[in-house]
Every structure is written in C-alpha cells, then in structure tokens.
Amino acid sequence: MTSPIHVAVGVVRNPQGQILIARRPLHTHLGGLWEFPGGKLEAGENAERALARELAEEIGIRVLTCRPLIKLRHSYPERQVLLDVWRVDAFDGAPHGRENQPVAWVSPDELGNYAFPDGNRPIVAAVRLPDRYAILGAQPPADAPAALERLERLAASGIVLAQLRAHGLDEADYRRLAQPLLRRAEALGLRLLLNAAPELAQELGAAGVHLNSTRLMALRQRPLPAGLWVAASCHDAEQLAQAQAIGADFAVLSPVQTTASHPEAKPLGWRRYAELVDGAGLPVYALGGLTPADIATAQRHGGQGIAAIRAFLA
Numbered sequence: 001m002t003s004p005i006h007v008a009v010g011v012v013r014n015p016q017g018q019i020l021i022a023r024r025p026l027h028t029h030l031g032g033l034w035e036f037p038g039g040k041l042e043a044g045e046n047a048e049r050a051l052a053r054e055l056a057e058e059i060g061i062r063v064l065t066c067r068p069l070i071k072l073r074h075s076y077p078e079r080q081v082l083l084d085v086w087r088v089d090a091f092d093g094a095p096h097g098r099e100n101q102p103v104a105w106v107s108p109d110e111l112g113n114y115a116f117p118d119g120n121r122p123i124v125a126a127v128r129l130p131d132r133y134a135i136l137g138a139q140p141p142a143d144a145p146a147a148l149e150r151l152e153r154l155a156a157s158g159i160v161l162a163q164l165r166a167h168g169l170d171e172a173d174y175r176r177l178a179q180p181l182l183r184r185a186e187a188l189g190l191r192l193l194l195n196a197a198p199e200l201a202q203e204l205g206a207a208g209v210h211l212n213s214t215r216l217m218a219l220r221q222r223p224l225p226a227g228l229w230v231a232a233s234c235h236d237a238e239q240l241a242q243a244q245a246i247g248a249d250f251a252v253l254s255p256v257q258t259t260a261s262h263p264e265a266k267p268l269g270w271r272r273y274a275e276l277v278d279g280a281g282l283p284v285y286a287l288g289g290l291t292p293a294d295i296a297t298a299q300r301h302g303g304q305g306i307a308a309i310r311a312f313l314a
C-alpha cells in the first residue's frame with residue numbers, strides 16, 4: 001500500500017461562527033463538490049506551513065492562529081488521503097476564491113446541506129460538535145425534578161450536547177424520565193441524546209442516540225438517519241472500528257483516567273488515548289476522571305474534547 005497523500009485542510013471560522021467553504025473546480029479530483037480550502041503538503045513542509053500557504057493561495061488570507069481539529073485517513077477509488085484538518089479562528093484579509101472557485105460562509109449546522117467528498121463526513125461532525133459532552137446520569141427511582149434541575153444547570157454552564165444515561169431503569173421508567181427532559185432540552189437549545197434503543201430515541205424525538213458498547217457491537221449499520229446524532233461508547237480499537245464502520249458521528253473513549261464511577265476499570269492514559277484516536281476516523285471525546293481543565297489536553301491528543309458525568313455540574 002502506498003502512503004496516503006498528506007493534505008492540510010482549514011476550517012476557517014469568522015467572528016459570527018460561520019465556516020468558509022469552497023467549491024472544487026470541475027476538472028479536479030472530486031470536482032464540483034464543496035470542500036474546506038487546503039491542499040497537499042509540498043516537500044519539506046509541515047502541515048501548519050502548508051495550511052498557511054494553501055489558504056493564502058486559494059482564498060487570499062493570512063492565518064494568524066490555528067489549532068488541530070481532526071486527522072482522518074480516507075480511501076477514494078483513485079487515491080488515499082490523510083486529511084490533516086485545522087481550525088483557523090484568526091486571520092487577516094477577506095477570503096475570496098482566488099482560483100475563481102465559488103466560496104460561501106455557512107453556519108456549522110447548515111454544512112449538512114452541501115455536497116462534500118465522502119471523506120469529509122467526520123470533519124463536518126467535528127465542526128458541529130462542541131468540546132464538552134455531558135452525561136446526565138439518573139438512577140432508580142427516576143427522579144424527574146432532580147434530573148430537570150441538573151439539566152438546567154448544565155445548560156446554564158454552556159453545555160449544548162448531552163446524553164441521558166439511566167441504565168438502572170426499565171424502559172417504561174426511562175421513557176417517563178426522558179420525555180420531560182427532552183422537552184426542556186429543546187427549549188434550552190441543548191441537544192439531548194438518549195442512551196437507549198435507537199427506536200426509542202427516534203420515537204421520543206430525541207436529538208439522537210448514544211449506543212453503549214453492547215448495542216454498538218450488535219449493530220450492522222447506522223441505526224438512525226443522517227439528521228439525528230449517533231454516538232457510541234468505546235473502550236478499545238475494536239469498538240472504535242465498529243463505530244466508524246456503522247457510520248457513527250462520534251465516539252466517547254474511556255476510561256482515560258481513574259474514575260470514581262468505575263474504580264475497577266484500568267485507565268488508558270493520554271498516550272494510549274492518542275494512539276486510539278489517531279486511527280479512529282471520527283471525533284472522539286475523552287471520558288473518565290476528567291474536568292474542563294483537561295479539554296485542551298484532550299484536543300492536544302487528537303480528541304474533540306471531554307465527556308463527563310459530574311465535572312460540568314461542579
């Protein structure tokens with residue numbers, strides 16, 4: 001197998017939070033599809049240098065600050081690419097298509113309306129996902145008022161994505177608990193995924209499903225359509241590969257450190273976390289004994305951010 005073509009890709013964000021996309025010229029590989037500007041590394045260049053050069057050449061901006069977002073390998077019939085994707089949050093100049101390609105500013109949630117190359121699906125997910133994923137836990141008896149109060153506190157602290165995890169409840173109790181939480185989450189602008197059967201998540205109008213590793217391993221395909229989120233709990237390379245194979249949007253990898261909720265589980269540590277994330281092919285949150293102070297560490301190790309049960313309520 002030849003080594004993949006290393007490509008530096010920029011997710012350029014303006015102060016309004018919109019993302020710059022460009023349309024690939026018709027005569028090129030994947031011509032006519034939308035992309036994030038960028039291009040191949042030249043000999044002797046690292047990804048950051050190539051990114052700065054490509055964004056200057058293609059859209060006429062000077063990159064001021066950038067940081068890694070996600071790295072992905074993808075095989076097209078004609079070639080393999082390593083997409084080395086960076087967030088560009090500060091730049092000089094007004095972006096325009098210097099090669100006459102159409103460009104557009106679109107909000108992260110509108111990205112789904114544009115036709116991108118197949119390899120870009122995880123990039124779009126990474127752009128849309130926040131750096132914190134909250135796990136709203138509940139134990140029997142399902143205490144809806146207490147869970148609602150925690151949901152409010154999560155939203156007040158800026159959480160926009162969470163899952164409802166209540167493994168001790170039977171389906172009827174889980175349903176009773178989930179319904180008012182889903183209604184409140186919607187009003188708060190918080191996307192609530194159900195850690196439950198995908199059919200239940202869809203029936204109750206949740207933002208998506210969070211698959212525990214048993215459900216994940218039993219699936220042969222993505223259980224919900226593209227408009228809903230599919231997340232998965234993973235603990236090793238096999239489960240991450242399965243998450244990617246069924247087309248999950250993101251994964252949670254645990255335990256990264258020793259944690260009070262699972263004291264018996266052997267932690268992965270950041271080095272192993274980074275190794276697993278590197279081959280995962282989808283955004284991965286770190287979970288297990290972490291606090292918001294670890295977000296930057298998770299991102300430095302290739303992750304999307306952190307997931308936590310208690311830390312966001314502190």
Ligand SMILES: Nc1nc2c([nH]c(=O)n2[C@@H]2O[C@H](COP(=O)(O)OP(=O)(O)OP(=O)(O)O)[C@@H](O)[C@H]2O)c(=O)[nH]1
Nearest residue numbers: 007009028029030035036037038039040081117119120
């Ligand atoms: N820039 C960019 N390339 C992408 C994206 N997604 C994706 O699969 N690719 C693939 O990455 C490869 C390299 O990108 P490129 O064609 O922009 O390379 P380049 O700017 O150096 O152009 P060149 O061929 O004229 O030198 C292409 O095969 C392209 O299809 C994306 O979002 N942005």
Ligand SMILES: [Mg+2]
Nearest residue numbers: 037038039058
């Ligand atoms: Mg290019």
